[in-house]
């Protein structure tokens with residue numbers, strides 16, 4: 001198995017945390033993992049990205065140029081991520097109904113209203129975890145259990161419970177127009 | 182049982198230093214190595230060891246001199262612009278034979294450049310950088326695990342040869358996170374009868390590079406040069422991947438070697454017999470291994486994050502009869518595996534035509 | 536029976552120095568060695584030399600010694616003290632070393648209040664490199680790089696190191712002494728001793744600025760060089776204490792634990 005995941009969004013959207021949780025969960029499940037912050041020169045506009053490779057074999061390149069999975073926490077990120085994706089790759093976009101529409105037909109496309117769902121739980125700050133839950137329900141690169149274990153390690157007890165709920169809520173929420181699923 | 186954890190490269194260097202018994206760290210903030218300074222600002226005082234944020238990299242390297250002279254294991258870390266400032270002290274350390282570890286998490290240059298990872302300080306680190314006739318052992322980790330392991334080794338070699346030792350790594354590895362097996366802490370340290378510990382019950386110890394009598398100076402420098410020869414003979418380290426039947430060999434270190442590793446594997450699925458030689462020590466350079474390969478291989482591809490620096494050493498090692506190509510990125514930009522693969526395809530095509 | 540009234544200090548090596556005749560560095564070497572004897576700390580003292588005429592000052596003491604790059608002696612001494620608190624590192628630095636190229640190291644070691652001793656040899660000139668302007672060269676004073684005398688419009692003004700550092704909260708003891716006559720040499724000796732005692736008591740950083748003749752670069756007979764200090768230099772660099780924290784006051788006023796009972 002080789003999953004090359006790029007997560008992208010704007011500062012404050014918890015992009016690095018998503019990456020960190022996937023990496024930690026993969027690690028706990030005995031996979032080879034690499035987490036890297038994005039190297040793009042575009043520091044403008046507060047874009048934040050990170051890359052995670054999960055593999056059964058030793059990982060070579062630290063950087064991912066053609067991801068198999070892209071998580072876009074906003075439209076701008078989706079526009080950047082879509083053309084880079086590998087054929088048959090997965091693009092998850094955080095948005096409300098009728099937002100971003102991918103141009104490519106050779107990728108899988110999912111959406112999640114992560115901010116909306118997180119707000120229903122009490123705070124938009126868990127939108128990143130909702131999005132992660134959504135991805136994992138369709139494409140389990142790591143298990144939900146693994147992520148919960150990772151969260152227990154990384155988060156303080158105060159926010160742990162809310163984040164667990166966010167993960168579960170996200171995992172039950174995926175909207176897709178993708179016939180392949 | 183040894184513990185395995187996910188760790189950021191820079192933190193692995195810091196923890197490697199702790200495990201190696203580093204008693205004193207001196208540093209000045211600069212991206213992309215700040216995690217080393219920040220981590221040690223907490224760790225070392227907890228252990229009753231010395232941490233000091235200095236007024237400059239000049240002060241930091243001078244403090245490594247002072248600390249190393251007292252016989253304790255000492256370290257500083259910096260990134261390219263700060264490394265330039267430290268060349269002064271490094272030359273003094275080499276001259277006075279004071280051990281110490283200097284970490285350079287390289288970024289884009291020249292000048293202020295940018296904070297992306299790069300390998301543009303190769304010449305400066307490997308060939309000298311400071312003034313005078315000296316050499317520095319250069320260790321080049323290519324994974325977070327190696328950042329810990331080679332940092333530990335750096336302290337050992339610094340003591341063994343009474344010489345400064347570099348960890349030369351690019352910012353991409355410094356910022357990356359990978360699983361690391363935490364090694365056992367070093368408990369045995371070499372005796373240092375030459376150290377500054379107070380002239381009690383023994384003749385006084387002097388540590389300097391200065392020689393007032395010009396007649397004595399050449400023999401003093403000769404001793405250093407002899408030492409570097411021994412290092413050349415004993416301390417070459419490299420790793421080979423799929424070299425046995427390789428027809429094209431990529432030479433790369435640091436994060437470029439990671440991209441190269443991916444590229445070589447992809448090339449193999451394309452039917453191209455590619456291999457990888459990864460220098461772990463940049464000085465001493467694995468010139469003999471390259472030379473031997475050059476007797477049966479016609480093409481080398483150097484992959485590096487600079488305008489082309491290590492390639493000069495590869496050319497020197499393999500001679501004029503071999504083709505040595507360059508695939509590179511510079512100015513703080515990473516080198517994708519696909520780029521290396523393209524170059525390998527190009528070379529393979531040329532070989533088939535010939 | 537003959538009585539010995541003057542001899543080489545125990546802590547001083549039995550060898551010629553490389554200093555020019557009439558140079559203040561020689562006197563300072565002797566005074567430091569005497570202090571090491573009086574306080575019985577030669578086995579724990581570490582001489583950190585600087586770059587300048589004091590470059591190999593560690594040759595002349597029977598204590599461990601270490602070389603520092605130009606201006607970096609305070610940083611080197613800092614690390615020695617931090618790593619081996621039982622040692623007593625001291626630096627001997629010229630004005631170029633301490634107040635030009637090493638200003639940052641001097642100011643920051645002072646600001647941190649490192650428990651070290653800095654001996655600052657102010658001869659208002661770059662002695663070793665042949666008499667160029669120093670940061671302490673007086674206005675109008677000749678040097679090989681200020682033909683016709685130092686002019687303020689291009690070369691600015693001399694730095695008063697003690698006054699500047701005394702504004703910091705870090706240092707414990709800052710004083711300026713001079714070598715221009717025996718009475719002042721005795722005061723200098725006292726100040727040097729006090730500086731070591733401050734370190735021994737763990738009170739913090741001491742800086743002893745010593746106005747010191749450089750007859751060679753000043754192009755003066757040694758006696759005239761002393762007169763130059765007395766009549767001209769002191770006007771720019773007044774003698775006295777600039778910072779004496781309470782702990783040091785108590786130390787100076789109290790009974791000297793090392794004096795014979």
Ligand SMILES: Cc1ncc(C[n+]2csc(CCOP(=O)(O)OP(=O)(O)O)c2C)c(N)n1
Nearest residue numbers: 586587588605629630631632660661662663
């Ligand atoms: C980095 C560096 N720059 C310049 C020099 C040359 N240099 C040697 S001593 C010196 C100045 C010495 O003057 P000072 O510190 O006043 O001491 P003095 O010789 O007067 O005692 C200089 C500039 C050097 N050794 N290193």
Ligand code: SF4
Nearest residue numbers: 554555558588662749
């Ligand atoms: S040049 Fe001046 S300071 Fe240097 S040794 Fe001679 S007299 Fe002393």
